[in-house]
Amino acid sequence: MVIAQPCVHVLIWNIAILAGPIFRKKLRYNAKLQMILEMQKAALDFVIAALEKIRETSDRLPRASRLSVERLQFVAPNKADLLAPIRERVRICTKCPHLASSRTQTVFGVGNPDAELMFIGEAPGADEDKQGEPFVGRAGQLLTRIIETMGFTRGEVYIANILKCRPDTPPGSSGNRAPTPLEMQTCRPYLIEQIEIIQPKVLVALGAVAVEGLLGSRGTMRELRGRWHSYSGTPLMITYHPAYLLRNQTPSEKRKVWEDMLQVLERLERPVTEKQRNYFL
Structure with a gap:
């Protein structure tokens, strides 16, 4: 025609x-x-x-x-396709030889590449190292409950960690250790690439270690949480890590996290019901 x-x-x-x-x-x-x-x-x-x-x-x-x-109309490249080569680089990464030799597998990230909301944790634990997906242990189950109570499914948001390998622990020891500043500095570029491709409207950093890895600065959660920060122009909400809530079951601490999530919903211009406003984790 x-x-x-x-x-x-x-x-x-x-x-x-x-x-x-x-x-x-x-x-x-x-x-x-x-x-x-x-x-x-x-x-x-x-x-x-x-x-x-x-x-x-x-x-x-x-x-x-x-x-x-x-x-002539511009068609943006598929974000999943853009993430794929980064995932492959992470999969074979040996920049931290001690982590490369001790890990079962890398844990890249999971969720919707077009997500409005992105959660960032610190590092994989034993369950994540085994399954290759972030936040699948007890803390992950609590995070999933928080996400669903916000009105999202886990597949609608994106979840990643500062570190893509589980921090190694001495033989015979149990539990997880926090990443070192050098480990976070080494692995951080992968996360930055993920954020730049996904371009979420809001970032949520879970815990002080995630904040340090993302922003490169230390601070107490008492000072950091509950107010808006910024990462490269993207609104950043800082809140407690779900593992902290598993250790500290007081209703007041759980309510703080939920109030942070209500602020996230408002920033995303999502409707908030009266039931959600009165909810306690």
Whole structure:
């Protein structure tokens, strides 16, 4: 089907409308996405220059098929496809030889690559190391309950850790140890790439160790939680790690976490019911 435009300005304006979101969107892109954007811009610049030339040298009106115009629309790369090569790099990573030799497998992250909400923990535990998925132990079960009470399913959000390997422990010891600053610094670039691709509307850091790994600064949870922070322009809510709530069963501490999550819901402009407002974990 052929469409005659009243004038070249209209066609150029339509192209600008289609291309506009590409250039207006103020988001950080990884190198691959940035290259695609630059290629799109170069192609559009070429089309506009050609149309201007036609207007200057011909009396005939420019014509374009509907298919040609539709092809000018930008289609963002699939985020799962962009995450896949990072997952593979994590899978074979040996930057921390002591962790690479002691782990069962790496724990990359799980959930919706297009999620509005992203939770960040500190490191995999024994259960996560065994299953290859973050937050699947007792603390993970509590986190899932929090997510579901917020009105999401676990598959609608994204969950990742600062470290992708379980921190090693001395032979014969039980429990988990916190990541060292060097381990977090080494593994942090993987998380940064995940955040840049997923581009959540809100980040939630679970516990002081996750905050240190993400922001590079220490602080007490009493000082940090319950108010908004920012990570590279993305709103960041800091709250207690679910494991802390398993150790401290007092209703007041549980209520603090839920009040933090109510703030997250409001920032996401999600409806909050009266039942949710009065809920205790």
